[in-house]
Amino acid sequence: MKFEIMRHRLIDGLNDVMKAISSKTTMPILTGIKIEVTEEGLRLTGSDSDITIQTLIKVEENGEQVIRVIEEGSIVVQARMFNEIVRKLPTNDVEIEVNEQFKTHIRSGKSEFHINGFDASEYPLLPEIQDDRQFSMPADLLKSIVRETVFAISTSESRPILTGVHWQVKNGELICVATDSHRLARRKTTLEQMPEGEYSVVIPGKSLTELSKIIGDSSVPVHIVMTNQQVLFKTSDVSFYSRLIEGTYPDTSRLIPNEFNTNVTIDGKALFQAIDRASLLAREERNNIVRFTSLEGNVVEISSSSAEIGKVEEEIQTTLIEGEELKVSFSAKYMMDALKAVGGQDVMVKFTGSMRPFIINSVHDDAVLQLIVPVRT
């Protein structure tokens, strides 16, 4: 194997695949990056066995020659070290050559590295993916969907299924749900050209978070292929594979109330900031709990107190309070997470008494729905 490449493009490719590399892997070969050179270009693969990221740097891009392939071949090099070496090379011209003992020579300017590589045939193969359950959406929409749901997964391994986000394709709609059993986030999306039939997968939250970091904020399409064990997110130059979580996701539709006793229409940003302030004292206590009290004249009071430190109160003028008087306590963090996910200015907070789950959504639609279980105080 021997090729020359422009350093800045090699760095771009490494930026993508390095996100899959973990130092805590149990398979030593996965501390490495697989480098394959063909007529087409340079393919880099990184994996922690849960996530696999593959990127292709083409020989020519926009009429500019990026890679000169002298001899095809493949090698695995220690990922962290290779990444740091490439970043620090003195010139933009890099030559990489592998000889028969997997010795890898990296040359740039007057700098010459000789590092020990590993046999690429020992690197795990990518999962086989059939293309039958496939749809696509713009990258920025995909990022939104992840941002609006993934924070609500459980971080506890006691119910592994809840550490993932449930993606369900049904009646031409994609419904994504995450819950840790104290709160729930749901995002509904209608997409064109959804495949026939109903099916669903549970994608590890960590995979979705990593995916978000490598896809851009553009509207370029991302192709999504679901199989029984794996999901693949694919753009023109990056393929992102994730394992799925096995098991049956709980039916969460019954948890979401349909009838409400108190509806509050409020500026979501003002509510967020008041809770953020109240949380300063609340989080010194055990549960970071704030109180939400409806007052006369469409006013809501946010308050919290800590025996040791003191107390805080703040009134917010709402747009409208409909229905019964209400006093409810909940986790400041859950409410702030929910308001961030709903976004926008005006939100509806809908209650069914002070001890039943309540929901938050935009006044315009319920594409993003957030549910929080109150706490007793």
Place this chain on the structure above:
Amino acid sequence: MKFEIMRHRLIDGLNDVMKAISSKTTMPILTGIKIEVTEEGLRLTGSDSDITIQTLIKVEENGEQVIRVIEEGSIVVQARMFNEIVRKLPTNDVEIEVNEQFKTHIRSGKSEFHINGFDASEYPLLPEIQDDRQFSMPADLLKSIVRETVFAISTSESRPILTGVHWQVKNGELICVATDSHRLARRKTTLEQMPEGEYSVVIPGKSLTELSKIIGDSSVPVHIVMTNQQVLFKTSDVSFYSRLIEGTYPDTSRLIPNEFNTNVTIDGKALFQAIDRASLLAREERNNIVRFTSLEGNVVEISSSSAEIGKVEEEIQTTLIEGEELKVSFSAKYMMDALKAVGGQDVMVKFTGSMRPFIINSVHDDAVLQLIVPVRT
């Protein structure tokens, strides 16, 4: 005590004094900030008993009223909490009022905090400072002096005196020296209006690092007052006190060689980058050691190797190599620290054989001198 203040100025003041606050203090009152309001303005004091920072926010600044004093007084409030509350208040107008039980009310917009304060008379008094050993220098020069020396202090508590920087006033010159016994940094500065006589102090490295963070990069004068137990750095609005380290600093002048066998004149930046690259492999081994070898034609080779990972070699064209051939090994980190401190383009590296300490300084002067002890390989 009661006053109103513009929030952004209070935040500026907190930014300064918070740098002295440590959560690891053994005196509970030092987890607090002392707030004193007088006709003159608002004085904030923070301390971890090693460092004390005091800042004064004047009632009026540039013709603008910053503070309205309604009632003079003082209080101590829990520093971290108070700092976070002030940062998150909804408006730029802040009212603070203390009643007889040290209860502190903070009002801004419709937000109202009631926090428990502490008796300001329990806060330690500032050290008394006599003004006899006083001189001054521009803030940016002070920052340079710290940057060029403080990295070379010892981080081990086995010889506490070496965890400080030795500041010596002698013959109208300020000489600052730091050493961990494997390398040494020395900075000489000639200042106008130095006080008569010889005296010296040892300032904790940590204090100097914190000082660097709060003084700006401007040329405003910083007044420096040395006493037996404390040193004070004072600008128009901030006073920074540090304890001194007791004991006698070793005489380091004898360590610095005067005669050399090999003198290398070289581009400091090129040398830095080559060592940075070689260090990638070197630091996988125990000591992060690189080799420096003089070759024919004014060329130097930087190299290192790791049995497990591989090796790296790089040639650098120097300006001139005078004297004997040389092969020497040293810590990549020490050399990179030294080159950063010397700065500039062209540096001299002067050796007395491969096992004796060697020095690095600018080709223009030796105001900044760096010394490194080589290692056997």
